[in-house]
Amino acid sequence: xxxxxxxxxxxxxxxxxxxxxxxxxxxxxxxxxxxxxxxxxxxxxxxxxxxxxxxxxxxxxxxxxxxxxxxxxxxxxxxxxxxxxxxxxxxxxxxxxxxxxxxxxxxxxxxxxxxxxxxxxxxxxxxxxxxxxxxxxxxxxxxxxxxxxxxxxxxxxxxxxxxxxxxxxxxxxxxxxxxxxxxxxxxxxxxxxxxxxxxxxxxxxxxxxxxxxxxxxxxxxxxxxxxxxxxxxxxxxxxxxxxxxxxxxxxxxxxxxxxxxxxxxxxxxxxxxxxxxxxxxxxxxxxxxxxxxxxxxxxxxxxxxxxxxxxxxxxxxxxxxxxxxxxxxxxxxxxxxxxxxxxxxxxxxxxxxxxxxxxxxxxxxxxxxxxxxxxxxxxxxxxxxxxxxxxxxxxxx
Numbered sequence: 001x002x003x004x005x006x007x008x009x010x011x012x013x014x015x016x017x018x019x020x021x022x023x024x025x026x027x028x029x030x031x032x033x034x035x036x037x038x039x040x041x042x043x044x045x046x047x048x049x050x051x052x053x054x055x056x057x058x059x060x061x062x063x064x065x066x067x068x069x070x071x072x073x074x075x076x077x078x079x080x081x082x083x084x085x086x087x088x089x090x091x092x093x094x095x096x097x098x099x100x101x102x103x104x105x106x107x108x109x110x111x112x113x114x115x116x117x118x119x120x121x122x123x124x125x126x127x128x129x130x131x132x133x134x135x136x137x138x139x140x141x142x143x144x145x146x147x148x149x150x151x152x153x154x155x156x157x158x159x160x161x162x163x164x165x166x167x168x169x170x171x172x173x174x175x176x177x178x179x180x181x182x183x184x185x186x187x188x189x190x191x192x193x194x195x196x197x198x199x200x201x202x203x204x205x206x207x208x209x210x211x212x213x214x215x216x217x218x219x220x221x222x223x224x225x226x227x228x229x230x231x232x233x234x235x236x237x238x239x240x241x242x243x244x245x246x247x248x249x250x251x252x253x254x255x256x257x258x259x260x261x262x263x264x265x266x267x268x269x270x271x272x273x274x275x276x277x278x279x280x281x282x283x284x285x286x287x288x289x290x291x292x293x294x295x296x297x298x299x300x301x302x303x304x305x306x307x308x309x310x311x312x313x314x315x316x317x318x319x320x321x322x323x324x325x326x327x328x329x330x331x332x333x334x335x336x337x338x339x340x341x342x343x344x345x346x347x348x349x350x351x352x353x354x355x356x357x358x359x360x361x362x363x364x365x366x367x368x369x370x371x372x373x374x375x376x377x378x379x380x381x382x383x384x385x386x387x388x389x390x391x392x393x394x395x396x397x
Contacts, residue, residue, distance in 0.1 A: 006178075007169065007178050007181075010210070010213050010217075011178055011182030011210045011213070011214065014182070014206050014209050015185060015186055015189075015206055015210065017206075018186065018189070018202055018203060018205070018206035019189065022193075022202040022203070023199075026196075026199050026202045031201075032198065035198065035201055036069070036201070039069065039201050039205050039208070040066060042208050042209070042212075043062045043063070043066045043208045044066065045212065046058065046059075046208050046211055046215070047063050049215050049216070050062060050211070050215050053215055053219045055176060055214075055215050055218065056102060057098050057099070057180060058179070058180075058211045058214065060098055060101060061098060061180075061211060062211060064094070065187075065204050065207065068087075068204075069201070071083065082133055082137055084191075084194060085137075085140045085146070085149065086140050087191060088149035088153060088154040088191060089140050089145060089149050089154065091187060091188075091191070092157035092158045092160070092161060092188075093157075095158065095161040095180075095184050095187070096160055096161040098180070099161065099164050099165060099168070152192060153188060153191040153192040153194075154188070154191065155188065155192075158185070158188050161184055162181060162185075165180045165184070166181055169181065173230075175214050175217045175218050176214050179210055179213070179214025179217075180211075180214075182210050183211050183214075186204060186207030187204065189203035190204045190207075224236040226292035228275065228292075229274055229275050229278035229292050230275075230278070231278050231281075231282050231291060231292055231298075232289070232290070232292070233291065233292055234291060234292065234293050234299075236291060237291035237293065237299055237301070240289065240291075240301060241373065241376060242372060244301070244372050246304065247304055247305065247306060247364070247365060247366070248302060248303050248304060248305065248364070248365050248372075248375070249302040249305050249306060249309070249362060249364040249365070249375075250299065250300070250302070250362065250363055250364075250372075250379045251288070251300040251302070251310060251361065252297065252298075252360070252362075252376075253281055253298040253299070253314075253317075253358050253359070253383075254297045254359050254383055255273065255277055255296040255356065256358060256359055256387075256391040256392060257391075258273070258296035261273055261354065261356075265354070272326070273326055273354070274296065276324070276326060276356070277298070277321055277356060277358065278290070278292065280324065281298045281300065281317060281321075283317070283320075284300055284313050284314065285316065285317075286302060286312070287303065287305065288301065288302050288313060288314075289303075297383075299379075300314070307363065307364035310362060310364075311362065311394065311396070314360050314394055315394055318357075318358055318360055318392070318393075318394060321357060321358050322356075322392060324356075325353040325355060325356075326353070326355075327352075327353055327354075328352040328354055358392070359387050359391045359392060360383065360386060360393070360394040361379045361380060361381065361382030361384070361385065361386050361394075361395050362379055362382060362394065362396055362397065363375050363376075363378035363379040363382055363396065363397035378397040382395045382396055383395070385397075
């Protein structure tokens with residue numbers, strides 16, 4: 001449920017609001033007078049933000065909305081217009097191609113050329129429609145394609161792009177993939193509501209807002225969340241610590257013998273261990289907030305808690321890490337259990353269990369530890385004493 005909400009917010013909510021309230025907003029005097037200028041400025045802002053944070057796909061879509069609106073204003077877009085019939089087929093294909101565009105590396109010849117070709121393709125489309133309209137009509141008026149495109153403004157043609165965006169989000173959890181997933185239906189809604197230009201503009205405005213929010217969320221996560229583990233980063237912790245006041249406790253958590261894990265099994269296994277331990281640290285009870293402090297070290301803040309109140313939750317977390325063995329699968333063992341036992345020709349494809357433990361140091365505010373950074377320093381010293389005491393234990397500072 002939490003994952004579904006994270007996927008639907010904010011893109012799905014913006015799209016739903018546009019679908020529910022487009023009629024009164026689009027019919028308002030303000031939207032009628034300054035709507036076109038506002039839409040162009042918003043899409044332009046979207047292009048600038050996307051380029052600033054190197055989100056090429058979002059920049060291409062926002063720029064495409066500007067060009068699309070300009071083309072509609074120049075030639076019109078009735079139900080039987082060749083441009084409209086062409087867009088019903090072309091835009092779903094363009095959306096699918098957007099997903100394969102590179103996000104970075106525009107100065108490289110291979111990637112930069114791909115983006116340049118895609119950006120310049122509206123000019124080629126315009127040239128085709130104006131100089132050889134019979135060619136475009138021969139394609140888009142092909143009966144099976146025309147019937148599919150006419151069915152709810154080509155809703156079926158958008159399914160491949162939506163499926164690819166959803167699959168990529170499930171695989172990587174990238175907020176931009178979720179933003180693209182919700183922006184595509186906004187573009188489709190604009191076509192569905194044609195030839196009402198005010199309604200189409202509302203739908204495409206919603207698409208622009210969705211992409212702007214996705215870019216800003218991407219930038220926020222880049223700055224304040226650790227990319228490997230997905231939990232808040234040290235920068236987020238620094239701001240959180242400075243805002244603490246009154247009573248609080250801080251714990252520093254370090255993975256024992258982590259260098260040996262990397263040296264023995266490789267950095268890929270080390271990264272998996274980091275992610276697994278991070279999930280256990282993040283699940284600590286007592287209102288603790290987990291952060292990736294650096295390397296194999298994590299921090300947990302307990303606002304409003306004393307050291308004594310935080311210790312039971314930290315001990316439970318430490319024991320959970322110890323009991324949760326990390327399974328290193330043998331290369332001959334399949335990732336999923338087969339329905340029928342496999343013949344191993346006398347060889348046993350075993351999996352190796354790696355026991356992972358953590359050491360914990362905890363300190364609280366009060367007494368000589370007046371400033372938050374002093375509490376963090378005291379907890380870090382307690383962590384080193386836990387290391388000296390034999391590891392896999394908790395020491396107070």
